[in-house]
Amino acid sequence: MDALFNPRSIAVIGASKTPGKIGHAILTNIVKYGFRGRVYPVNPKYDEIEDLKCYPTVLDIPDEIDLAIIVIPAEQVPKAVGEAGAKGAKVAVVISSGFKEAGRADLEESLLEYARKYNIRILGPNIFGLCYTPKRLNATFGPQDVIPGSIALVSQSGALGIALMGWTIVEKVGLSALISLGNKADIDDADLLEWLRDDPNTSVILIYLEGVKDGRRFMEEARKTSVKKPVIVIKAGKTRRGMQAVASHTGSLAGMDSVYNAAFEQSGVLRAGSLEEAFDWARLFSTKKVSKGENTIIITNGGGVGVLATDACEELGVKLLDPTEDLKREFMAYMPPFGSPRNPVDITGQATHVEFEGAIDVAIRKDIINNIIVLYCQTAVADPIKLAEVLIKANKSTDKPIVAAMIGGEKVSEAMDMLKREGFPVYPTPERAVSSMAAMIKWSMKRRVL
Amino acid sequence: MDALFNPRSIAVIGASKTPGKIGHAILTNIVKYGFRGRVYPVNPKYDEIEDLKCYPTVLDIPDEIDLAIIVIPAEQVPKAVGEAGAKGAKVAVVISSGFKEAGRADLEESLLEYARKYNIRILGPNIFGLCYTPKRLNATFGPQDVIPGSIALVSQSGALGIALMGWTIVEKVGLSALISLGNKADIDDADLLEWLRDDPNTSVILIYLEGVKDGRRFMEEARKTSVKKPVIVIKAGKTRRGMQAVASHTGSLAGMDSVYNAAFEQSGVLRAGSLEEAFDWARLFSTKKVSKGENTIIITNGGGVGVLATDACEELGVKLLDPTEDLKREFMAYMPPFGSPRNPVDITGQATHVEFEGAIDVAIRKDIINNIIVLYCQTAVADPIKLAEVLIKANKSTDKPIVAAMIGGEKVSEAMDMLKREGFPVYPTPERAVSSMAAMIKWSMKRRVL
Structure with missing residues (x-):
């Protein structure tokens, strides 16, 4: 499996000179994204592609090959896999379609026979x-400029995965890995979990799942992984009709949803209710933080958003700390007399980034507080950019999880982009910030008993 | 009440020349946003502000006054309200704080006495x-460039309302009205509902609510309004702790949540679960469309998002039509042989905007189909900008509700901005598109029996 992520050399079987072709897109992505190993195009039609010498077959390459990327018509794939195996490649990434999903289960079986044999x-x-x-390895035909980060994204759906790849770039979501699973003829989610849980570059694993092959093994790998880092699953095919749609999409058996729920719960997997929620959670987990306890505090300059966040906390089981009189006094140093030192700590619309900084600092210093939620409504007095700087600094100075929600106009949007680039988990609504914190606390508590 | 929205003349009592002061921000916003009536600054310190003649008191203005905006210290407000009333103004907008919310219920009572007297x-x-x-009336101290549209936003929270005002600009959400309710000493949600339901410029009313004064009247006005146009409420203070937070924020009694739920249900009010959901729904309602029935169809180029949308439909009670063989044949004209003409109609990753257009056209032409959900995953073959053009055209050609979800990179983001500017309801995830359609269908069916 290590050859999949850390190959020293790659053969691109079916590399092409023709822009628009997948065999061209993959080769150029590998080259332009700056892969640090050796790359060998394979195609009998060419002598060179992209200034790289091209070989008629993989067997002609005068070097060892760790990984083969295969982009040729389905009929020819089994033999090519055999050749790559004969050449010593440890993994073949088969891009080509036209197998089981197109009614050619026979071709997929033949592919597996060659794989086993070699x-x-x-x-x-x-x-x-x-x-x-x-490793600067982008062996996809998706966008070139994937942002490095620590979220590993695994997708059973190709179209969704590749579209999300573009979305992560716009949304400034940093990825460690992006893996398309497709038909899962061999490598499946469980294999990836096994490898990714020990990968120091990955802090959270997000899986779009339609069905698993071996439930028992998936659970076991998920449990072992969840002890180390969170596993978030978007399980499609929850409902009766959704299961039918899965069957006609990837041919997976979606299975009883209640069974999946029980399995996820037992193995510590966090099940997200939507795509958005999954990425919201992953953003916080990519900070690599862990909650030390359940006591959470909300610091806000807007009463209304404070109430919305409070409701969300209660609904999601986030425990809001009741500050002692001493703690209240400390918070009161950063608010006008009509502010509220209770939780939500309402430093009021008169607060500048200085009051935010002071109140956040109190929350960081007090051991009784484990988790911090900061809410900001744009005002003329509190500059969102300066608040973003305060948040980035605060986040670096503590191992307590901190999330923020910011509501406002253009300047808030800039401040949020700045925070996202720095890997700070910021959200456009209080509810989404709370949902992410709830997932963080749930996982942090659960991993202790797995 | 008409004087509040359609004043011929406005007096700004406490207008100021000093940038940064609220009395300055409000006057300049009124002038710069292009108010079409007459504007009179009132302040004994100045002869003119912003090239407008300034008067020592409202009584000195040589014109009739419909609306008075008051921005002076709380202690002086009751008398100023009396003067404005004596001058013939029908409504006073009291910006000033320092009343009940600051422990000065006496001052608020005095204000009301003057109001009743005059x-x-x-x-x-x-x-x-x-x-x-x-009417190009922006009498707020928020951002100047509010985007005209048909959503009326009513907020009991000032900080949240003003922050959302900026957010609507960034998100290209068009507003007809934005009203801050604050302490609700006199005018409340029910009064606004009564006026807004007959306002031809408003197609949906979105209320951030912490508590109502007169539940029976609110329900009655909400029911009468819901027959004509949707009323979306974000009710804060759902939970025990949320109610406490409301009490310390605006002093409202949040009341039993179950009672609110029953009241909303009875009066046709749509209760949104979050800020995001409320605006998502409002975006669709601002198209002024109504569902003629419950039959919904999903058209997608990605199997995975089709499954996610199917799950969301089932969970939210959106009825997915089972296409007849005839209908399937019609859809099949716009997909390759491995596409699926069932619902979700999967025109596959090979679809261009032409296949999208064809399939959407089938859905528009068939009377049995009432609602259309279009899902797009970015591919190299289907240009998102061209798809946006198709969607805008389709939306104009039919009175059936259409929503879309688009996932992808920079170009998708551009296409979505284009759609938003044209008032097309587009969302970043399938789940949010489905949630909006579910609200549309729920309201459309409910209004018939109110």
């Missing part, structure tokens, strides 16, 4: 590739 | 003002 593992077929940013 | 209605006190875009 002792090579298969990712795919019917996928858009994989990306591993620590 | 027959003038009060909006506020303790608010950021009001904005009514059809």
Whole structure:
């Protein structure tokens, strides 16, 4: 499996000179994203592509090959996999489609026979590739400029995965890895969990799942992984009709949703209710923080958002600390007389970034407080950019999880972009900030008993 | 009440020349946003402000006054309200704070005595003002460039309301009105509902609510309004702790949440679970469309998002139509052989905007289909900008509600901005598109039996 993420050399079987072709997109992505190993295009039609010498077959390459990326018509794939295996490649990434998903289960079986015979593992077929940013490996036909980070994204759906790849760039979400699983002929979620849980570059694993092959093994790997880092799953096919849609999409058996829920609960997997929620949670987890306890404090300059966050906390089981009189006095230093030192700590619309900084500092210093939620409504007195600087500094100075929600206009939008670039978990509504903190606390408490 | 939204003349009592002061911000906003009536600054310190002649008191203005905006210290407000009333103003917008919310219930009572005596209605006190875009009236100290549209936003929270005002600009959400309610000494949600339901410029009313004064009247006005146009409420203080937070914020009695739920249900009010959801719904309602029935169809180029949307439909009670063989044949004209003409209609990743257009056209033409959900995952073959053009055209050609979700990179983000500017309801995830459609169908069916 290590050859999938850390290959020293790659053969791109079916590399092409023609822009628009997948075999061209993958090769250029590998080259332009700055892969640090050696790359060999394979195609009998060319002598060179992108200034790289091109070989008629993988067997002709005068070097060892760790990883083979295969982008040729389905019929020819099994043999190519055999050749790559014979050449010593440990994993083949089969981009090509036209297998089980197109009614050709026979071709997929033949592919697996070659793989077994030549002792090579298969990712795919019917996928858009994989990306591993620590090694500058972008072997996908998606966008080139994936932002490095610590979220590993695993998708059973190709179209969704590749679209999300673009979305992460716009949203400034940093990825460690992006893996398309497709038909899961061989490598599946469980294999990836096994590898990713020990990957120091990955702090959270987000999986779009339609169905698993081996439930027991998935659970076991998920449990072992959840002890170390959070596993977030978007499980599609929750409902009767959703299951039918899954069957006609990837042919997976979605299975009883209640069974999945029980399995996730037992193995510590966090099940997100939507795509948005999954990425919201992953943003906080990518800070690599862990809650030391359940006591949470809300610091706000707006009463209304404070109430909305309070409601969300109660609904999601986030425990709001009742400040002692001593603690109240400390918070009161950062608010006008009509502010409220209770929780939510309302430093009022008169607060500048200085009062925010002071109140956040109190929350960081007090051992009784484990988690901090900061809410900001744009005002003329509190500059959102300066608040962003305060948040970034605060986040670096403590191992307590901190999240923020910011509401306002253009300048708030700039401040949020700045925070996102720095990996600070910021959200556009109080409810989304609270939901992320709830997931953090749930995982932090659960991992102790797994 | 008409004087609040359609005043022919406004006096700004406490207008100021000093940038940074609220009395300056409000006057300049009124002038610069292009108010179409007459404006009179009132302040004994100045002869003119912003090239407008300034008067020592409202009584000195040589013109009739419909609306008075009051921005002076709380202690002086009751008398000023009396003067404005004596001058014939029908409504006073009291921006000033320092009343009940600051422990000065006596001052608020005095304000009301003057109001009753001089027959003038009060909006506020303790608010950021009001904005009514059809008359280019921006009497707030918030951002200047509010985007005209058909959503009326009513907020009991000042900080939240003003922050959302900026947010609507960034998010290209068009507003008809924005009203800050603050302490609700006189004018409350029910009064606004009564006026807004007959306002041809408003197609949906969105209320941030902490508590109501007169539950029976609110329900009655909400029911009468819901027959004509949707009323969306974000009710804060749902939970025990949230109610406490409300009490310390605006002093409202949040009341039993179950009672509110029953009242909302009975009066046709749509209760949103979060800020985001409320605006998502409002975006669709601002198209002024009504569902003629419950039959919904999903058209997608990505199997995975189709499944996620299907799950969301089932969970939210959105009825997915089972296409007849005839209908399937029609859809099949716009997909490759491995596409699926069932619902979700999967035109596959090979679809261009032409196939989208064809499939959407089928859905528009067939009377059996009432509601259309379009899902797009970015691909190299389907240009998101061209798809946006298709969607805008389709939306104009039918009275059926259409929503879309688009996932992808920079170009998708551009296409979504384009759609938002055109008032097309587009969302970043399938779940949010479905939630909005569910609210549309719920309201459309409910209004018939109110």
